Amino acid sequence: DMKVTQMPRYLIKRMGENVLLECGQDMSHETMYWYRQDPGLGLQLIYISYDVDSNSEGDIPKGYRVSRKKREHFSLILDSAKTNQTSVYFCASSFQGANTGQLYFGEGSKLTVL
Amino acid sequence: SQWGEENLQALSIQEGEDVTMNCSYKTYTTVVHWYRQDSGRGPALIILIRSNEREKRSGRLRATLDTSSQSSSLSITAAQCEDTAVYFCARASGGNYKPTFGKGTSLVVHP
Known part of the structure; x- marks a missing residue:
C-alpha cells in the first residue's frame, strides 16, 4: 500500500516526561529517517537508520535516541523531554538511500512539551 | 533560494502566472529531490532529478539541475490555486547520503 504510519499524531507531555514516537512502513524499505x-x-x-540496529546520527541528534529492531518499524525516544523539543516530527522511509530514490513521509506527530 | 542561511521564502502570485523556485548548494550532489507539503500533511515527492539529467518535466512542473553552478530550480507553468503549498528541495549529501532539506518556499496562488 506504500504507506508510512506515525503514532501518535498528537501528543502533549510535561517537561521531564519520556516520549515515544512510533513509525511503521509497509514497503520493506531499508532506510528510515526521523526529521x-x-x-x-x-x-x-x-x-537515519540504514537497517535493523544500524542507526546513524543526523544533524540534530542531541536529546533523542532511536530504536530499530524490525525493518518495518522505527521509534524515536525522548528521555526527559524539554520544552524546546516541542515540534512536528516526521518519519520517512526510502528504498536504500536518498541517492537512489524518493523519501516517503508519514503525516507527522505533533508534540507539545509543557 | 533555499539551502545556506536563507530564511523561508514566500511567493504570492495570481492564478495563471508562471513561477520559479531556486536551490543552491555548496557540495557535490548526485540527486536533487523536490517535495511539496500541503498544510498539515507530510511532504510528498513531485520531481527527482539526477546529476546526469539537466531537465525533467512532469505535467506543468519542470525541474533543472546545473552541476556547474551547483543549483536546481523548480518551475510551475500556469499556476493553479491547488498549487498553493510549501515546496522543498532536498539533496543527498555525505558518504551515507543523508538527505538535507532546504528551508522551503511557501507559494500562495490567488484566484
Missing part, C-alpha cells in the same frame, strides 16, 4: 520541522526552519534530520 523535526519547526516554522521557517524546514526539515532537520535527527537520525
Whole structure:
C-alpha cells in the first residue's frame, strides 16, 4: 500500500516526561529517517537508520535516541523531554538511500512539551 | 533560494502566472529531490532529478539541475490555486547520503 504510519499524531507531555514516537512502513524499505520541522526552519534530520540496529546520527541528534529492531518499524525516544523539543516530527522511509530514490513521509506527530 | 542561511521564502502570485523556485548548494550532489507539503500533511515527492539529467518535466512542473553552478530550480507553468503549498528541495549529501532539506518556499496562488 506504500504507506508510512506515525503514532501518535498528537501528543502533549510535561517537561521531564519520556516520549515515544512510533513509525511503521509497509514497503520493506531499508532506510528510515526521523526529521523535526519547526516554522521557517524546514526539515532537520535527527537520525537515519540504514537497517535493523544500524542507526546513524543526523544533524540534530542531541536529546533523542532511536530504536530499530524490525525493518518495518522505527521509534524515536525522548528521555526527559524539554520544552524546546516541542515540534512536528516526521518519519520517512526510502528504498536504500536518498541517492537512489524518493523519501516517503508519514503525516507527522505533533508534540507539545509543557 | 533555499539551502545556506536563507530564511523561508514566500511567493504570492495570481492564478495563471508562471513561477520559479531556486536551490543552491555548496557540495557535490548526485540527486536533487523536490517535495511539496500541503498544510498539515507530510511532504510528498513531485520531481527527482539526477546529476546526469539537466531537465525533467512532469505535467506543468519542470525541474533543472546545473552541476556547474551547483543549483536546481523548480518551475510551475500556469499556476493553479491547488498549487498553493510549501515546496522543498532536498539533496543527498555525505558518504551515507543523508538527505538535507532546504528551508522551503511557501507559494500562495490567488484566484
